[in-house]
Amino acid sequence: MASLETSVTYSSRFNKTIITVLICHFIASFSVLGMPLFLPKVMNGMLAENQQMLIGWFYVLPTVCTALATPWWGRFADKYGKRLSLIRAQLGLALGFIIAGTASEIWQFSIGLIIQGFCGGTFAASNAYLSSQVGKNKLASTLNLTQFSARLSLLTAPVILGLFMGLEAPLKIYCYLALLPLIAAVVITRLPKKEQAHKPNKNSKTIVTATSSLSFNQILLIKFLFSFSTVVSFPYFLPYMQSLQVSNESLIGFYFSLPHLIYLIVVMLNPNWQTRMSAQQLCRYGLAILGISAGLQFQAEVGSWMVFWRLLMGLGICLTFIGLHQSVSALKTSASGLMFGRFDSASKWAGVVAGFCAGIIVQQFTHHTPFLLSMISALLALTIVLFPRFQSQLKDTEHAE
The missing domain is CATH 1.20.1250.20 (MFS general substrate transporter like domains)
Structure with a gap:
């Protein structure tokens, strides 16, 4: 009976951890994936008529920075802790949004996007943290869920943010969005810090385990x-x-x-x-x-x-x-x-x-x-x-x- 109670308690905490990380990832990706669609409107007045082609460069700027930084932040997570790295990613997004939202010159806005890219990376950080909390038999389905939260934000963010574009100066919306990763960072501090040991459940049905011949x-x-x-x-x-x-x-x-x-x-x-x-x-x-x-x-x-x-x-x-x-x-x-x-x-x-x-x-x-x-x-x-x-x-x- 004691073993059963321990199992139920662990399962409850385990599910709570996954749900919390997914919600925090959703509200972060909501901002990251929603705002690029409105860059032409956000940057209106910052660029001259003959500089409109630069919008495309600003569109990919955070992505380039994230691509460069995520392997380095991955090493950081392995060395100093995956929860700390996830908090760092949320705070990095918030800082980038604040700088972008308060920018008055194009170079200031650029710095905001660069910080968003270099110091963000919540998708990789969320997956790395979850990998330390779930067993291998559940990791694949958990990765599907983080992709689910990203796709959900990709669908909802443009619609919801589009409603606010006419109510507030587009650039200032970045400042409001900075609150979301800040809240997420605070919530994540309540999550387990140590990696969890996972034992197979003897009562669970046998399933085909993931195997890969690919390197x-x-x-x-x-x-x-x-x-x-x-x-x-x-x-x-x-x-x-x-x-x-x-x-x-x-x-x-x-x-x-x-x-x-x-x-x-x-x-x-x-x-x-x-x-x-x-x-x-x-x-x-x-x-x-x-x-x-x-x-x-x-x-x-x-x-x-x-x-x-x-x-x-x-x-x-x-x-x-x-x-x-x-x-x-x-x-x-x-x-x-x-x-x-x-x-x-x-x-x-x-x-x-x-x-x-x-x-x-x-x-x-x-x-x-x-x-x-x-x-x-x-x-x-x-x-x-x-x-x-x-x-x-x-x-x-x-x-x-």
């Missing part, structure tokens, strides 16, 4: 190509849909958000089906579906079938994410902070490269062409999953024991 460097390369495939079509999705004779902006917004909605719905379903497939199978199916959906969108001439192509894209994204999370959770390493720092950094670099490539290729060809790049990138990632031994010379020196 960490292979997982990073797949994550880069996968992220590139999903992001490269984002910047010019509006004119792409307009070229398909879809002029209603709310309908275009619905099409844009549909893959994210599918991820939210699928992850909320009973997760038992995920255990019936290996990480490689999930990645194979996901990347294949993603490549097919990108090819279908590339050849589309009208928007009548777009809802089906976007649903297909969402399913591909969801399966690939789940497969990647199973793969990375199966890796044995004592440096989980560095591991998740590099894992997040791969997607950030992919987003930067995808943005630049999309701009260049659209100028040379059409607004359909980014989907061709998306298909090629997904198929390249699929090749690595199908034939991992051809990349076996890649060394995982960072994770050698």
Whole structure:
């Protein structure tokens, strides 16, 4: 009886920890993912007419800084504590928002975005902390939930922040948003500091455990190509849909958000089906579906079938994410902070490269062409999953024991 009471108490605290981290991650990513959409309005008056092209550079500036900084902060987390690193990430966001919100010159606003990027990184910090609190058999599903909170903020933040754009000076909204990571930092101080020891539950049903034949460097390369495939079509999705004779902006917004909605719905379903497939199978199916959906969108001439192509894209994204999370959770390493720092950094670099490539290729060809790049990138990632031994010379020196 005492053992049962201890188990219930541990389970309750464990669930509370996960929920708290997810809420804190949501309110942080709400600000980070919501404001970039309104950069043209925020920077109105800061830039001259011939400097409007710089908005694109400011759009990717925090992402570049995060990509550079997350591996370093990962080492910091492994050395000084993952909870401390998570608090640091929330405070870094708050500082960056305050500087950006009080800026009167473009260089001051730039410093705010740079600090947001270099000192933020709440996604990697949240994953690293959760990895110290959950067992390996639950880590993959927990990573799916942090991705869930990011997708949820990506859907809700632009809508909610858009309502406030007409009520307050856009730049000042950064100051109000700084309160969110500050509150999150205070809440996180109440979470467990020490890593938890996890024992398998003898009463739980046997499930297929996550196994991976992929090395960490292979997982990073797949994550880069996968992220590139999903992001490269984002910047010019509006004119792409307009070229398909879809002029209603709310309908275009619905099409844009549909893959994210599918991820939210699928992850909320009973997760038992995920255990019936290996990480490689999930990645194979996901990347294949993603490549097919990108090819279908590339050849589309009208928007009548777009809802089906976007649903297909969402399913591909969801399966690939789940497969990647199973793969990375199966890796044995004592440096989980560095591991998740590099894992997040791969997607950030992919987003930067995808943005630049999309701009260049659209100028040379059409607004359909980014989907061709998306298909090629997904198929390249699929090749690595199908034939991992051809990349076996890649060394995982960072994770050698």
